[in-house]
Amino acid sequence: MTEYAVETQGLTKIYGDKAAVDHVDLRVKSGSIYGFIGRNGAGKSTTLKMISGLVHPSQGDIRVFGKPVSGETARRRLGILIEAPGLYPNLSARENMLLKAKCMGLVKDGGVDEAMELMGIADTGKKKVKSFSMGMKQRLGIAMALLGNPDLLVLDEPINGLDPEGIREIRESLRRLNEEQGKTILISSHILGELSKLASDYGIIKDGELIRQMSKEELEEICRDFLLLEVDNADRAAALLSETIPEAEYEVYDRKTLHIYGFMDTGTVNTLMVEHGITVTGCSVHSMDLENYFLNLMDGGERHA
Numbered sequence: 001m002t003e004y005a006v007e008t009q010g011l012t013k014i015y016g017d018k019a020a021v022d023h024v025d026l027r028v029k030s031g032s033i034y035g036f037i038g039r040n041g042a043g044k045s046t047t048l049k050m051i052s053g054l055v056h057p058s059q060g061d062i063r064v065f066g067k068p069v070s071g072e073t074a075r076r077r078l079g080i081l082i083e084a085p086g087l088y089p090n091l092s093a094r095e096n097m098l099l100k101a102k103c104m105g106l107v108k109d110g111g112v113d114e115a116m117e118l119m120g121i122a123d124t125g126k127k128k129v130k131s132f133s134m135g136m137k138q139r140l141g142i143a144m145a146l147l148g149n150p151d152l153l154v155l156d157e158p159i160n161g162l163d164p165e166g167i168r169e170i171r172e173s174l175r176r177l178n179e180e181q182g183k184t185i186l187i188s189s190h191i192l193g194e195l196s197k198l199a200s201d202y203g204i205i206k207d208g209e210l211i212r213q214m215s216k217e218e219l220e221e222i223c224r225d226f227l228l229l230e231v232d233n234a235d236r237a238a239a240l241l242s243e244t245i246p247e248a249e250y251e252v253y254d255r256k257t258l259h260i261y262g263f264m265d266t267g268t269v270n271t272l273m274v275e276h277g278i279t280v281t282g283c284s285v286h287s288m289d290l291e292n293y294f295l296n297l298m299d300g301g302e303r304h305a
């Protein structure tokens with residue numbers, strides 16, 4: 001049985017007469033990096049706040065590593081960075097960390113040095129946080145979320161507003177936390193291209209509803225290149241393909257359209273069809289890029305690969 005770091009059932013938040021989050025069943029596998037994607041106002045922050053125990057759900061159930069999120073056991077396994085980290089500008093990174101560790105009631109320093117090391121801010125010395133770059137502040141925010149050594153990190157738009165270098169540094173740190181420390185990371189973003197360099201799983205939210213949830217492998221399968229073949233008789237073309245090009249996988253879309261995967265030689269396909277009396281009206285290679293796929297889904301369309 002898959003162990004889920006986060007599992008929600010029918011998770012709903014109503015503000016006024018509007019559902020900001022509407023019956024969301026999120027499944028974040030333990031050990032995964034789950035990219036939570038949606039346009040502004042789609043319901044990402046509200047969902048993450050409910051998972052983090054910062055907002056009370058109107059309806060539904062949330063489990064963190066199988067335990068109700070309201071309980072102490074679940075809370076201890078959770079590290080959160082939602083919105084800007086609460087930092088004291090006139091203190092150093094380490095002083096901020098120590099203060100947070102103290103507030104959390106952690107014994108000794110609660111892993112301050114390890115967390116700073118992991119996020120690449122161990123050498124910031126006495127430098128006051130007010131002179132940190134935005135990227136450094138975000139890394140400090142994540143380091144603070146790491147206090148207490150949680151198994152799950154919930155990060156709301158941690159790369160928003162950062163320059164490419166800042167984004168790259170956060171990405172590398174998160175990857176290390178996942179690969180070397182086995183931390184599960186639930187991260188929201190609307191920067192799709194960036195998330196795709198990191199995430200092993202995706203959830204797409206639109207108007208409060210989770211419209212798609214899939215693994216990286218499933219996404220790659222959907223976004224795989226294909227040869228679009230338009231003919232006068234798709235069933236005959238399909239039968240011919242099975243007989244003569246067994247390595248070609250195909251899907252028949254309608255009576256006149258096929259998508260062929262794993263065989264991109266338009267010339268061979270064209271000639272084969274024509275030689276068997278099938279009229280070809282189109283034969284071209286298509287690729288569905290990830291960004292287009294997501295944008296399409298978020299805009300309401302359902303694009304088939």
Ligand SMILES: Nc1ncnc2c1ncn2[C@@H]1O[C@H](COP(=O)(O)OP(=O)(O)OP(=O)(O)O)[C@@H](O)[C@H]1O
Pocket residue numbers: 015020038039040041042043044045046047
């Ligand atoms: N405290 C609140 N009171 C009333 N409405 C709210 C509140 N918080 C969020 N909303 C509404 O709920 C919807 C979802 O907001 P949410 O912040 O979760 O979206 P989001 O996907 O995180 O977007 P963004 O990236 O802009 O924060 C929006 O329509 C928002 O206006």
